[in-house]
Amino acid sequence: METLAQGAASAAGQTSGGKFxxxxxxxxxxxxxxxxxxxxxxxxxxxxxxxVPPHVLGVINLRGKVIPVIDLRRKFGFPATEYTERxxxxxxxxxxxxxxxxxxxxxxxxxxxxxxxxxEMEETPDFGGRATTDYILGLAKVKGTVKILLELDRVLGSxxxxxxx
Amino acid sequence: MADPNQVxxxxxxxxxxxxxxxxELAGMFIADATDHLGTLEATILKxxxxxxxxxxxxxxxxxxxxxxxxxGVLGITSIQEFAHKIETLLxxxxxxxxxxxxxxxxxxxxxxxxxxxxxxxxxxxAAGRPVTDVSARxxxxxxxxxxxxxxxxxxxxxxxxxxxxxxxxxxTAGDESGRGKINRAEDQxxxxxxxxxxxxxxxxxxxxxxxxAILAEDPALRSSDERLNRRLAHVKRIxxxxxxxxxxxxxxxxxxxxxxxxxxxxxLSRKFEKPCTLKxxxxxxxxxxxxxxxxxxxxxxxxxxxxxxxxxxxxxxxAAGKSETAxxxxxxxxxxxxxxxxxxxxxxxxxxxxxxxxxxxxxxxPEDAQLDPSDVHQLIFQPGxxxxxxxxxLSGRGVGMDVVRRxxxxxxxxxxxxxxxxxGTTFSIQLPLTLAIVxxxxxxxxxxxxxxxxFAVQESFRPLPEQVQTLQGQACMVQVRDRLFPLLHLGExxxxxxxxxxxxxxxxxxxxxxxxxxxxxxxELIGKQEVVIKGLGEMFRDVRGIAGGAILGDGRxxxxxxxxxxxxxxxxxxxxxxx
Numbered sequence: 001m002e003t004l005a006q007g008a009a010s011a012a013g014q015t016s017g018g019k020f021x022x023x024x025x026x027x028x029x030x031x032x033x034x035x036x037x038x039x040x041x042x043x044x045x046x047x048x049x050x051x052v053p054p055h056v057l058g059v060i061n062l063r064g065k066v067i068p069v070i071d072l073r074r075k076f077g078f079p080a081t082e083y084t085e086r087x088x089x090x091x092x093x094x095x096x097x098x099x100x101x102x103x104x105x106x107x108x109x110x111x112x113x114x115x116x117x118x119x120e121m122e123e124t125p126d127f128g129g130r131a132t133t134d135y136i137l138g139l140a141k142v143k144g145t146v147k148i149l150l151e152l153d154r155v156l157g158s159x160x161x162x163x164x165x
Numbered sequence: 166m167a168d169p170n171q172v173x174x175x176x177x178x179x180x181x182x183x184x185x186x187x188x189e190l191a192g193m194f195i196a197d198a199t200d201h202l203g204t205l206e207a208t209i210l211k212x213x214x215x216x217x218x219x220x221x222x223x224x225x226x227x228x229x230x231x232x233x234x235x236x237g238v239l240g241i242t243s244i245q246e247f248a249h250k251i252e253t254l255l256x257x258x259x260x261x262x263x264x265x266x267x268x269x270x271x272x273x274x275x276x277x278x279x280x281x282x283x284x285x286x287x288x289x290x291a292a293g294r295p296v297t298d299v300s301a302r303x304x305x306x307x308x309x310x311x312x313x314x315x316x317x318x319x320x321x322x323x324x325x326x327x328x329x330x331x332x333x334x335x336x337t338a339g340d341e342s343g344r345g346k347i348n349r350a351e352d353q354x355x356x357x358x359x360x361x362x363x364x365x366x367x368x369x370x371x372x373x374x375x376x377x378a379i380l381a382e383d384p385a386l387r388s389s390d391e392r393l394n395r396r397l398a399h400v401k402r403i404x405x406x407x408x409x410x411x412x413x414x415x416x417x418x419x420x421x422x423x424x425x426x427x428x429x430x431x432x433l434s435r436k437f438e439k440p441c442t443l444k445x446x447x448x449x450x451x452x453x454x455x456x457x458x459x460x461x462x463x464x465x466x467x468x469x470x471x472x473x474x475x476x477x478x479x480x481x482x483x484a485a486g487k488s489e490t491a492x493x494x495x496x497x498x499x500x501x502x503x504x505x506x507x508x509x510x511x512x513x514x515x516x517x518x519x520x521x522x523x524x525x526x527x528x529x530x531p532e533d534a535q536l537d538p539s540d541v542h543q544l545i546f547q548p549g550x551x552x553x554x555x556x557x558x559l560s561g562r563g564v565g566m567d568v569v570r571r572x573x574x575x576x577x578x579x580x581x582x583x584x585x586x587x588x589g590t591t592f593s594i595q596l597p598l599t600l601a602i603v604x605x606x607x608x609x610x611x612x613x614x615x616x617x618x619x620f621a622v623q624e625s626f627r628p629l630p631e632q633v634q635t636l637q638g639q640a641c642m643v644q645v646r647d648r649l650f651p652l653l654h655l656g657e658x659x660x661x662x663x664x665x666x667x668x669x670x671x672x673x674x675x676x677x678x679x680x681x682x683x684x685x686x687x688x689e690l691i692g693k694q695e696v697v698i699k700g701l702g703e704m705f706r707d708v709r710g711i712a713g714g715a716i717l718g719d720g721r722x723x724x725x726x727x728x729x730x731x732x733x734x735x736x737x738x739x740x741x742x743x744x
């Protein structure tokens with residue numbers, strides 16, 4: 001498969017299994033490497049910042065630190081929905097070369113921490129340009145459902161350089 | 166500077182007079198020099214791998230220059246001359262006139278070693294204890310520099326400068342072997358801390374203060390329970406003590422900067438043959454470390470200006486009935502929660518006519534405009550403005566007063582001029598006590614909160630409908646007394662839902678930056694508040710009009726407005742501004 005090259009581009013061994021925090025967006029299930037996750041918080045007051053794309057919601061006060069918050073729904077083109085009591089912000093570490101920053105991502109619900117074995121990992125198939133796949137780490141088929149595992153640095157990396165848009 | 170061929174070497178005790186007299190400064194000099202020499206070694210080794218990299222040569226040049234300068238301030242001629250020698254070689258190298266070969270690199274490394282040794286032993290020397298005799302080694306190295314510059318191969322031993330400058334009367338100790346024997350004379354009474362860590366600490370303590378305030382105001386805790394109140398008061402006291410002390414950690418006296426200035430004044434006064442004295446006051450005034458660092462360049466520039474352009478030639482002064490020796494004053498003081506640094510000369514004063522003429526010629530002032538003298542004087546802060554007919558070597562180099570002002574405004578300070586023709590000019594720089602905290606005005610637009618730094622605000626008022634001037638149905642200007650200000654509707658330009666549309670129902674704030682003003686339409690003013698400034702991070706680097714964020718009393722974030730950025734948004738609609 002062609003996407004092998006992309007797999008190799010991400011750090012070696014990452015396409016293999018491991019622990020992932022899974023969450024939902026609409027009907028889809030996603031996962032991010034647990035090691036990237038700092039904490040999960042309830043949606044709190046988000047301060048809007050002007051002149052940014054719609055999926056950048058603004059900044060929050062995380063115990064005295066000001067961190068940006070991204071709406072993953074809008075980022076991936078889902079229709080916006082009202083926040084419910086299950087809506088969460090997952091605080092993650094993102095590598096924006098050369099710095100590492102904390103960011104919050106808003107998701108519909110947080111599911112569980114999932115152990116994905118190497119056997120359950122599948123490389124991202126080529127969707128023929130219908131969907132952007134370069135930020136997908138791989139797909140995991142666990143207990144009959146498919147989890148889309150995200151390469152966070154790629155998902156959010158471009159937001160770190162908004163100025164280049 | 167001493168003639169390198171003078172026969173009588175300065176005596177070490179004389180040379181160390183200033184060093185012994187001011188232990189604090191001496192300690193700083195040693196710490197600073199050791200630091201510089203430490204980084205030097207790494208850079209030299211890098212240069213060895215890439216000998217043609219002129220940037221590296223420059224990186225080597227600068228620490229030498231600093232060490233030399235600082236040694237000069239303390240009057241340690243032997244170090245100063247030694248460093249100067251190497252600097253000459255490096256200067257040739259960085260301008261591409263002399264390639265850095267293995268011999269040169271080796272020489273520079275040896276120099277660093279020797280300088281380290283000399284500096285390490287300074288306290289011992291000052292205390293009259295025996296130290297390594299380095300004069301022979303130093304002479305040899307200096308000789309090799311000359312030889313290299315002359316294009317010859319390095320001589321095996323010293324012969325270029327017989328009995329040259331300075332010799333430490335060191336009674337004992339062999340050369341290399343002596344190094345290990347010298348014990349560090351003083352115990353370490355200071356700890357070096359990364360400034361980033363210190364900044365973080367100051368930030369966190371700032372948060373603690375705010376968190377404590379929030380807690381104290383929590384309705385659940387507002388009880389008449391005497392015991393609880395006492396404990397809360399105790400926490401409050403500790404918090405504010407902690408804040409004061411952490412702030413103090415970042416504060417340094419302005420003394421070092423002032424001393425650099427007095428050296429500069431001395432050199433310039435000789436160079437321009439304008440005798441002058443410099444009077445320093447308030448050297449012990451403490452400023453935030455960062456402020457001091459960024460203040461040196463503007464001050465140096467203003468000092469050059471004062472001596473080169475401000476002070477008249479001695480014969481002119483005599484003719485005007487003034488003392489031939491000009492008097493310069495540099496002082497620092499606290500005034501109303503700010504630090505004020507003043508640099509004053511008793512020279513000719515600004516020539517209002519000439520500045521106005523020049524301003525007209527440059528198109529900065531309309532031909533028919535009538536300006537107050539003080540407005541005219543502000544023109545010298547405009548980019549590209551210079552009235553000196555001839556560009557002198559020092560004053561004509563690089564930065565002008567526009568850069569001075571920009572530097573000062575970057576420190577959230579402001580600069581003013583008072584000048585009297587024939588009597589002199591005083592520049593006063595007003596700076597905040599610290600960069601971590603800004604005194605701001607909290608304002609509301611829709612449900613959003615913003616903080617505008619108080620120093621940027623000129624006035625605020627509720628506008629009458631007739632004060633608002635419209636253009637094609639859009640409000641665009643506000644008239645205050647006789648002046649029209651461009652209007653910026655914050656809710657509109659930042660696309661804030663729920664912002665008041667009608668300007669006359671809200672509040673207008675006139676704020677200024679770099680001499681330009683803008684009228685900011687907001688919903689309402691909430692009050693004054695001191696806030697800890699937080700960067701919003703790389704992600705929002707290109708957002709215009711926002712300088713950072715601040716955590717407000719209720720735990721929410723208020724965005725701190727940047728007047729300069731706001732000015733650039735005038736006349737643009739939200740869609741033009743959006744990313």
